[in-house]
Every structure is written in structure tokens, then in C-alpha cells.
Amino acid sequence: MIGGGLGGSELRGQKISDYTVRRLSVYYRLLDELEQQGVEVVSSAALAELAGTNSAQIRKDLSYFGTFGKRGRGYRVAALAKEIKKILGLDRTWRVVLAGAGNLGHALSMYHDFEKHGFSIVGIFDIDPEKIGQVWEGIRVRHLDDCEQVVREEKVELAIIVTPGGAAQEVVDRLRAAGIQGFLNFAPRKLRTDGDVQLRNVDITIELEGLTYALQTGRS
Amino acid sequence: MIGGGLGGSELRGQKISDYTVRRLSVYYRLLDELEQQGVEVVSSAALAELAGTNSAQIRKDLSYFGTFGKRGRGYRVAALAKEIKKILGLDRTWRVVLAGAGNLGHALSMYHDFEKHGFSIVGIFDIDPEKIGQVWEGIRVRHLDDCEQVVREEKVELAIIVTPGGAAQEVVDRLRAAGIQGFLNFAPRKLRTDGDVQLRNVDITIELEGLTYALQTGRS
Structure with a gap:
């Protein structure tokens, strides 16, 4: 939220900040781009670099919504993009x-x-x-x-x-x-x-x- | 910052987040409005309510830049507006x-x-x-x-x-x-x-x- 208060929402009793949701939007854009470039797997370090954040932040942001990827193996680009798309409510018009x-x-x-x-x-x-x-x-x-x-x-x-x-x-x-x-x-x-x-x-x-x-x- | 990385800046060795700066902009708008309404003093609780945050956050955000107001006495609206205007670089064109x-x-x-x-x-x-x-x-x-x-x-x-x-x-x-x-x-x-x-x-x-x-x- 810009110019307004400091919002957030609750999911299964956990407080999800607007900033987490905003970062999910950024990750989604980057994954979508990587997918179009034919990239199949991306490390959390590489995704963090693209998003201007760090791996720990990405793992924390995603942890609210489930388990994605295996440590040391990176994220499957298409699958993670699809999951975030769903989380953001973008799997529909x-x-x-x-x-x-x-x-x-x-x-x-x-x-x-x-x-x-x-x-x-x-x-x-x-x-x-x-x-x-x-x-x-x-x-x-x-x-x-x-x-x-x-x-x-x-x-x-x-x-x-x-x-x-x-x-x-x-x-x-x-x-x-x-x-x-x-x-x-x-x-x-x-x-x-x-x-x-x-x-x-x-x-x-x-x-x-x-x-x-x-x-x-x-x-x- | 929207859609980009997660930025911030340093001031006297302290890391000031973009979110703090964004909140300063919000406080400034509210103080400016209060000043125009003829309000001379505002409590941090009342300012927090208007900004959609809490008093502790306001005090923390302001503490990076100096001491403003005295606890229990509220903020002098015109003086604080002027200070934040200066912090944001808005005392010039x-x-x-x-x-x-x-x-x-x-x-x-x-x-x-x-x-x-x-x-x-x-x-x-x-x-x-x-x-x-x-x-x-x-x-x-x-x-x-x-x-x-x-x-x-x-x-x-x-x-x-x-x-x-x-x-x-x-x-x-x-x-x-x-x-x-x-x-x-x-x-x-x-x-x-x-x-x-x-x-x-x-x-x-x-x-x-x-x-x-x-x-x-x-x-x-």
C-alpha cells in the first residue's frame, strides 16, 4: 500500500504483510520471465539476486504458503510460477x-x-x-x-x-x-x-x- | 519502491528502510493537513491512528533523525511538518x-x-x-x-x-x-x-x- 496505512492479512493465523505479497508479485514476474527464456530450475540465490533481496527472505516469504523446492536443488521455475500465480489469485480473470x-x-x-x-x-x-x-x-x-x-x-x-x-x-x-x-x-x-x-x-x-x-x- | 528490489539508505551508519521513508511522506501529508486545519499539537497516538500505524512505529521512524516532541506532550504540528519536509528534501524545488x-x-x-x-x-x-x-x-x-x-x-x-x-x-x-x-x-x-x-x-x-x-x- 502506498500513501496509506500499513496493511496486511491473515492466513491460517499467520500475519502476511503487504510487503510479502508485493515480493511475491516480483518473484512471479521474474519466474515468468525465466520460464519464457526456457530456464527450468533456479536457485534461491539467483532468484534473490534478480529480485534484489536474499535467499532467506524468499524462503520465508514462500514458507507462509507451503513447501516449495528442496534445499540445495533450487526451485522448478514453471511449478513455482504456477503456485505463486494461484496464491496471488491470478489463475483467473x-x-x-x-x-x-x-x-x-x-x-x-x-x-x-x-x-x-x-x-x-x-x-x-x-x-x-x-x-x-x-x-x-x-x-x-x-x-x-x-x-x-x-x-x-x-x-x-x-x-x-x-x-x-x-x-x-x-x-x-x-x-x-x-x-x-x-x-x-x-x-x-x-x-x-x-x-x-x-x-x-x-x-x-x-x-x-x-x-x-x-x-x-x-x-x- | 514498487516492483523493484528492497532498497534502503544509510544515515550516520544506521540503515533507513524505504518503508520508513514512505511513512515519513505519509506523516508529512497528515501534519500538513492538520496545520491547515489550525491544529497546533497532535499526540503520537492520534497521528498513528491517522496514518494507520502505531505510536511506537512513529517514534522509531522519527528517532533516526533526531528528537522530536516530548513524551506525553505530543508533537508540535507545524515544527514537525517543517522538520520532515527538510528530511525528505522538500524544502526546495x-x-x-x-x-x-x-x-x-x-x-x-x-x-x-x-x-x-x-x-x-x-x-x-x-x-x-x-x-x-x-x-x-x-x-x-x-x-x-x-x-x-x-x-x-x-x-x-x-x-x-x-x-x-x-x-x-x-x-x-x-x-x-x-x-x-x-x-x-x-x-x-x-x-x-x-x-x-x-x-x-x-x-x-x-x-x-x-x-x-x-x-x-x-x-x-
Whole structure:
């Protein structure tokens, strides 16, 4: 989670941090790449090097979910990729709507990596009459008033919020009422949701501040 | 850092994690907001509640940088905001270029939160003749060949990479040679840089995977 609190989840009574889940995503990408390159086995040391971490961390991250590989023999690339894919819930397609048909919404509607990772954009909402009716990558921009219908008919589970900050809370409340369970928020606003909902914030200025902190510390 | 390794930095021999720096950014935003609301003092418990963490974590995060506040008396909002602003290197303006004049570049060129946080976009580069010469928010899109000149004349220190994946490494290498020291990468590609350079990756699908992991774990 960026810009928000410090989240985590429980699995069989064990606390799994958001950072572990984030590392799983990184391992999955690397294993997928290795598989495409025809690599069959990778040592935890080599995978750690690629991921910018160490073997112990990888073993610990994976240990929450079962036993993978045998010490000294390395991991079977295809099998481990498949397991992590399942852990992350990526062995299926997730249906997503974009809330906000501004520039960022337009950029995301054309982001082909979504499909590659199992995320299918099935709706785009706005309230601007000039935007409504436009067709982006085969998806028609619809009025926010249609969200209940679209969420129900298209079985949507996730929404990406790219509205202006002032509109974000109302839009999240409406999409939540329509049945959306997970939100990725790009709007520069702290949002409230009820406990059953998953919310992550992407704050680009926080990422830039990580750079400025490091650059000015390196100099002083 | 998203989608990349697990970084950190050293300060007076102490290892400061990227997560500590990220939390400082969150504290800074909250303190800034409290200051605008006229709040003069905040307890660490109240600040922790707002940040989604606990008092001990806040005290630990701040302890790396000095002594702030007195136990039992809370933090003076304006003074602490000012200190964290300085720690993060935000007590000055940082000059930034956008590499890539596609949809995401366009969205970011219009992102007013940058100025508010001390980041000033002073150049936009592309290689597409149709893009070059367009003026976005007062900034003319220029050919990548002009990057050395712009970086030197405008004293640019940071670049945001929003090129297609296949072009990103070459663009980073050129901007690095031109003197850029910090990169925020949105291109879906793992990039190599030399040791003196700061690089962070923003991978939107990794953020979505944090949601899908949590949603499917909650159900199983």
C-alpha cells in the first residue's frame, strides 16, 4: 500500500504483510520471465539476486504458503510460477472498471499489461457529457449512474479510481454500494471504506519523495 | 519502491528502510493537513491512528533523525511538518523531466500535485515527430536529442519514464549520461542503472495483485 496505512492479512493465523505479497508479485514476474527464456530450475540465490533481496527472505516469504523446492536443488521455475500465480489469485480473470475518463483514465484504458496479468477492463465511468459515449479500446464511456447495472451484469470486482480528488469519495461510495470489493485509488485524497473492502492508494509524489530523500541524503 | 528490489539508505551508519521513508511522506501529508486545519499539537497516538500505524512505529521512524516532541506532550504540528519536509528534501524545488509524450505522460504533465509538493516539470521528451512541438501546460515537447541541453540549462535532477517498455533502457541511459540522478519508472521493464543513480519502479499491476491476493484470501 502506498500513501496509506500499513496493511496486511491473515492466513491460517499467520500475519502476511503487504510487503510479502508485493515480493511475491516480483518473484512471479521474474519466474515468468525465466520460464519464457526456457530456464527450468533456479536457485534461491539467483532468484534473490534478480529480485534484489536474499535467499532467506524468499524462503520465508514462500514458507507462509507451503513447501516449495528442496534445499540445495533450487526451485522448478514453471511449478513455482504456477503456485505463486494461484496464491496471488491470478489463475483467473478479474473484471475491472475505471472510474474517471480523464487523461490518466485514458492512459490506463490503453495499458496492455492489464490483460497480460489477468485484469480485464469492462467499463469506464464519468459524469462529463462530453466524455460519455466515447469509445476507448472498444469500451464505451458511460455515466456513473449506470454503474450499478454494469457492475451487476459484468460481474465487476475491482475499480480503479482516477477521478479528481474532490469526487473520489462519492464515487467510491457508489461503486461500493454497487458491489465493488477492491479499489485502487490514484486520486490525491485519503478515502474511507468499510472493513470488508480492500483499498490501495497510489501516490506518485510519495514515490518521488523516496528519490529526493535518497538524493539529498547521499549529498549531505 | 514498487516492483523493484528492497532498497534502503544509510544515515550516520544506521540503515533507513524505504518503508520508513514512505511513512515519513505519509506523516508529512497528515501534519500538513492538520496545520491547515489550525491544529497546533497532535499526540503520537492520534497521528498513528491517522496514518494507520502505531505510536511506537512513529517514534522509531522519527528517532533516526533526531528528537522530536516530548513524551506525553505530543508533537508540535507545524515544527514537525517543517522538520520532515527538510528530511525528505522538500524544502526546495526539484526540476523534473518527463520522458515519453504518450497518454500517461500527458496525464502526468497535468498533474497539479507535483507543483504543490515542490516538483517542477521543466521538459517533456519524445521521438515521435507528431508529438514534438506540441505544448502541454506551457511546456513544449522536444526531441530526445535535446535532452543533454535541457538537463544542463534547466538544472534537471529527476526524470519520470513513461516510454514504451522497449525504449525505456535506452532513454534512461541517455538521460543518465546527460546528468539525471533520480528516475521514477512507469515503463513495464526492469531497468539497469549504475550505483550512484536512484531508481524506483511503479508497477500498477503489482498494486492490483495486492488487492486480488487479499480478496481471494478473504474468501478461501
